[in-house]
Amino acid sequence: MDRTTRLYALVEELRASAPRPRTVAALAARFEVSTRTVQRDLQALMDSGVPVRATPGRGGGWTVDPAMTLPPVRFTTAEAAALAAALAATETPYSGAARTAYQKLMASMTGPAMEAAQELAARIVALPPRTExxxxxxxxxxxxxxxxxxxxxxxxxxxxxxxxxxxxxxxxxxxxxxxxxxxxxxxxxxxxxxxxxxxxxxxxxxxxxxxxxxxxxxxxxxxxxxxxxxxxx
The missing domain is CATH 2.30.30.520 (SH3 type barrels.)
Incomplete structure (x- = not known):
């Protein structure tokens, strides 16, 4: 299982067990990786804005708020390319949110869909926004x-x-x-x-x-x- 797939699966594992927390050890056993790898993955999810959090103490572990996350969505190559192109070209308003959404979308895709999306997005340029x-x-x-x-x-x-x-x-x-x-x-x-x-x-x-x-x-x-x-x- 590559890392992108594992990150998706990790979020879904936490969604499925919510609100019950899962320990790092249990997650490591579930995905057959080391606890250190799981900790790095959880940190990567937090850095990307996924609402995962740790609950300390006895009975604690890692959880994710299912109301703040989306289940996996499968895009066709054309759909993924269109979304990536639209987000990449968005300048104002909500351009900051569009940029982070574009980054998350690209990070979630592999294979032909990612390549097509990157190729199309690279053909689009936008003038800098005039709004402060x-x-x-x-x-x-x-x-x-x-x-x-x-x-x-x-x-x-x-x-x-x-x-x-x-x-x-x-x-x-x-x-x-x-x-x-x-x-x-x-x-x-x-x-x-x-x-x-x-x-x-x-x-x-x-x-x-x-x-x-x-x-x-x-x-x-x-x-x-x-x-x-x-x-x-």
Missing amino acids: PAVRDAVERALTDSAVLRLTYVDAAGRESDRVVEPAGLLTAGGRWYLIAWCRTRRAGRGFRLDRIAAAAPTGEPAGFHDLAALLRGSVAADAVRPAALSRG
Whole structure:
């Protein structure tokens, strides 16, 4: 069993026994490797973000949170290549998460699927994002946590204004990304181009719910639809 296969199998072994912990010795016997190899594998899983953890003391051992992990997913070569290419080309928003997802995907594949994915990803280049990393991170957190955001925004005429907004979603159009939000300052739905947001800071206040489609109604983006890859079949 190669190491990539063993890492997958190790996570599944911990998922199957959760919440009961498994000792390093038991895992070593299960996979017919040394305890040192198991310890290195567990450390590699932790380093890659897999939620494995050790419980010390009598009756302790290693566990994984099954709610925070996914069972093995088998991709065709074409599917793996398409996913790798899409993740490799993602720049903003959520580009950081896309990069780590790409690394995990590539680490999980072997053989023709990995080679095809690497070959296709190598053909894709992307211009560096114009959005400041701090702004992008603040927008990502606000959307994920449904939190109110304070913005410094520069409009097309170069005028700067301070806004307090309640994020509703993201819109991509013409190669640009827009934060769609309820603007408390203007008391209306507004779209903010990410590369025109000069500063963004979370307020720590929970945002109210605002339907994305409702905020877009009456705008030039009223007919916007979810990307096919994100729509349920």
